[in-house]
Amino acid sequence: MSAASINGVRPVVVFAIGNPSRGDDAIGPLLYDRLSAWLEGQGLAERFDLYEDFQLQIEHAIDLKGRQMALFIDAGDNTPGPFTFSRIAPHEGIAHTSHALPPESVLQVYRQIEGEDPPPAFVLCVRGEQFELGKPLGAAAASHVEQAFVFLAGLCRVAERAAWVEAAAAG
């Protein structure tokens, strides 16, 4: 993956999900801001497309087109702290219980509408604990963000499938 982009599409797409005004749900947007600035500083920005959103939706499947890898960053309230990193696959058996889609379903929507498998996809899920409107990021979540960002920067320095698969296997 030496080229910065193939046919104008950057190799890696990153989705950072969350609402900055709902306590630890701000984890995704905070990591988006930090990663965006860091990639610029490192001269790596042209290899990544970053998208921030409140939640994943069906149209995010379109943003997977032509990518070599995809990364979903989100807060999780049942996640072992400080974070988990895992590889995910399309899943058609997941019941959808709100307007939002889980990442696995975004991959499945891609498969159905494009008629091909989505790019290798991974989830960085950072533990949060409280998600009330108007609450700031909690102290524990702030610590988790710091640890997750160090890990995230390491991933982005070596944005290769084999390296990410190995990192996911290590948990």
Added chain:
Amino acid sequence: MFALETAAHPETLRRIAIDPVTRVEGHGKVTLLLDQDNKIHQVRLHIVEFRGFEAFIEGRPYWEVPVTVQRLCGICPVSHHLAAVKAMDLIAGYGPLTPTAEKLRRLMHYGQIMQSHAVHFFHLASPDILLGFDSDFTRRNIVGVALDHPEIAKQGVLLRKYGQEVIRHTAGKRVHGTGAIPGGMNKALSQAERDEMAKDIDQMIAWSLGAVHMVKQLHETNPAFYNVFGDFRSNMMGLVRPDGALDFYHGALRAVDADGQTIFDQVDYATYQDVLQEEIKPWSYMKFPHIRSLGAENGWYKVGPLGRIQAASYLSTPLAEAERQAMMALGGGKPVHGTLMYHWARLIEVVHAAEMIRDLLNDPDILGLDLMAEKGARRHEAVGVIEAPRGTLFHHYRVDDNDLVTYCNLIVSTTNNNQAMNEAVRTVARQYLDGNEITEGLLNHIECAIRAYDPCLSCATHALGKMPMTVELIDADGRMLHSLSRG
């Protein structure tokens, strides 16, 4: 007192809770009280999310509010953005918007209508309609639709994407946009952005028309079911222009009764408290608004697609108006009230939004650079109202001399529909559950009735692992008899 709202002896009845209702935004809970013969005595839709909104806003500088309110809700941030900025135009002392600024705001709003309605129909409602209310619930979702109807699923995704792109071009970003500011807009539209949107708009109109026709065909397969499901009479309300046409961005309030007769018309929305009253009930955090002159029992109403396209005299675009006439013909000159008709009306609105986007993109004003209105005297109080995707949305603010918000009252679309949604679930419970063995498929009938309103319970918190659904059957002593979880 409404039928089935409060049972005479709840302590003798068993209780079923659908908690939370799935595929609605936020936390909804339905409780049903039944006797030993499964006869239903009480049905309530409880909504527990709205407290705290006003407190979140009060104390903030007024100019910050149009951006901050977007964080109330992950589903309709643009609606809150525009309703708030309309109020803040007045607070800041600005006069009428420039033609370019108003048209850019309208363009943003129609993009929001299109993307919101598309995701509702293709993602949330079509699984029930296309796969069946009683189909396997693990496949009753967009992925199941994509498996069985790949082209429809793809069109839904692309309609949604198009609406999002309209928002991005007008608001500056896909989320947390700052396009509309008190007095106008802070970003002009470039020729390249205009051309990018224009090249696909005819396709969007064609797909949205196709979706309307699909729903029409589904209706023709079983008109008795679609006409009768959740059918109850109610008043209806929406924003209209002086000539009676529906206007999503700006207009006056009009309410009609169940037969389409006018209750009030051309009411300045700044005086909404003269015509509407909000009632509190002890079992729900959400208020129950009603038309003041008719009282709580007779004055409740529907808002949103089915309510507003029938409260209005017409839609201002030809294709959408033709489809509206076709739908209303089913009522033989009177409004239709079947709950599933909301889906049909919603798709007609997608056609209307797409036609409006096309017309705005072809309007030379849309590329203008005069974005800010003339500024006059500051005000301390103002109201902003728009027709959000789910219905009429009120933002009411008071601001002190330090520019800080001291009072905030929001009546969101779902609050306006509160009593109507309760009536919908009671009607469906009477029609399909009363006296029957309760199954997951029957409970889904209740959820389908709620989802038809596309309630947005404003829980923008999205975190992995959240939002399971649990159905619990509890006897009169509070003992768990049966529990089913999914999610």
